[in-house]
Amino acid sequence: MTDDRSKERVAEPAGKPGLMRMLGRRPDPQADNHLVFITIDSCRWDTFLEARPENIARPFGGIDAIERRISYAPWTAPSHYNLLMGLLPHRSPKRVYASEHYKRDFVRYNERLGTRESQRIDFGSLIPQMWLPSFLQYKLGYSTHAMVSLPVLNRATPINSDFDRYKLMDEHNDMGKMLDRIEAGEVFDDERPSFLLMNTGETHYPYTIPGDDPEDLPPLFGPHGILRPVTPRSRDQAEPDPQNAGASGTTDADGSGERFEERVLDEAEMIRLRERQVRAVRHLDKVVFPRLYDILPRNTWVVVMSDHGELFGEGGYFGHGPILHDKVLEVPFLEGRLR
Numbered sequence: 001m002t003d004d005r006s007k008e009r010v011a012e013p014a015g016k017p018g019l020m021r022m023l024g025r026r027p028d029p030q031a032d033n034h035l036v037f038i039t040i041d042s043c044r045w046d047t048f049l050e051a052r053p054e055n056i057a058r059p060f061g062g063i064d065a066i067e068r069r070i071s072y073a074p075w076t077a078p079s080h081y082n083l084l085m086g087l088l089p090h091r092s093p094k095r096v097y098a099s100e101h102y103k104r105d106f107v108r109y110n111e112r113l114g115t116r117e118s119q120r121i122d123f124g125s126l127i128p129q130m131w132l133p134s135f136l137q138y139k140l141g142y143s144t145h146a147m148v149s150l151p152v153l154n155r156a157t158p159i160n161s162d163f164d165r166y167k168l169m170d171e172h173n174d175m176g177k178m179l180d181r182i183e184a185g186e187v188f189d190d191e192r193p194s195f196l197l198m199n200t201g202e203t204h205y206p207y208t209i210p211g212d213d214p215e216d217l218p219p220l221f222g223p224h225g226i227l228r229p230v231t232p233r234s235r236d237q238a239e240p241d242p243q244n245a246g247a248s249g250t251t252d253a254d255g256s257g258e259r260f261e262e263r264v265l266d267e268a269e270m271i272r273l274r275e276r277q278v279r280a281v282r283h284l285d286k287v288v289f290p291r292l293y294d295i296l297p298r299n300t301w302v303v304v305m306s307d308h309g310e311l312f313g314e315g316g317y318f319g320h321g322p323i324l325h326d327k328v329l330e331v332p333f334l335e336g337r338l339r
């Protein structure tokens with residue numbers, strides 16, 4: 001722990017989270033399950049399925065249990081902010097008020113966390129902070145941890161609020177290093193349940209797994225992984241996209257001032273990059289998740305999902321972020337208690 005608050009106890013079983021937070025105290029544990037959120041960054045729902053990740057899906061009933069859900073946001077920062085408000089990717093339900101959907105979804109936290117009868121959670125439980133780590137710490141007595149891979153989630157951002165331990169990993173694409181930390185005892189102990197957020201970037205551009213030669217890859221620029229040209233088209237070759245084009249037949253979707261045709265990839269490159277994302281999922285499935293499931297303690301509720309999808313040329317788009325397209329919002333989703 002980096003925080004002495006975790007050592008303190010109070011006599012009453014639970015107080016108001018706002019007051020407890022102000023006092024820097026947390027109650028005795030009020031729930032039985034550890035909770036682990038895993039975001040496989042930028043992983044599309046359909047590339048996840050194409051990889052047939054049987055090991056990842058096994059604890060939840062296998063491949064058929066993989067749901068197609070919708071992310072609340074098309075890029076990393078707002079998606080994680082929303083996730084830490086407790087709002088998991090949704091099913092886009094029709095003929096139901098949004099407020100009713102939130103209520104129904106929040107009730108599931110009782111099952112996820114294994115809350116005691118006196119601490120039943122409903123939609124109003126997170127008010128006023130509306131922040132899951134605060135609620136888990138100061139209402140239910142959890143320790144809270146994050147290991148993230150993308151710099152837009154670094155520990156100086158507001159996302160790092162009410163975490164006992166928050167680590168931006170040295171490599172953006174090595175979830176195995178997070179497992180080393182779990183095995184070293186950084187996250188779970190017998191004193192209280194833990195909440196852990198893991199964000200991993202093997203499936204993020206440039207879709208590399210540990211050991212890949214970075215010389216093989218096109219360069220990555222900008223805070224969000226904005227792409228520079230690999231095989232830039234000449235202006236004559238560029239084909240304006242009717243959905244995406246501005247008046248000049250170009251777009252400046254990332255605000256960089258670059259014109260679309262100056263950094264577009266050709267179709268063969270898009271196919272190759274999409275295959276790399278499938279390969280990255282297979283690596284996680286074969287190498288990382290079996291080990292993860294072995295080392296997680298009993299009574300751990302796991303949610304596996306992506307924070308958003310990725311475009312590989314559809315509609316004239318590449319990547320994620322300032323994109324309005326179904327494929328950037330479709331995400332794979334699995335959840336359940338391990339054992």
Ligand SMILES: [Zn+2]
Pocket residue numbers: 041042075076077150307308
């Ligand atoms: Zn992301």
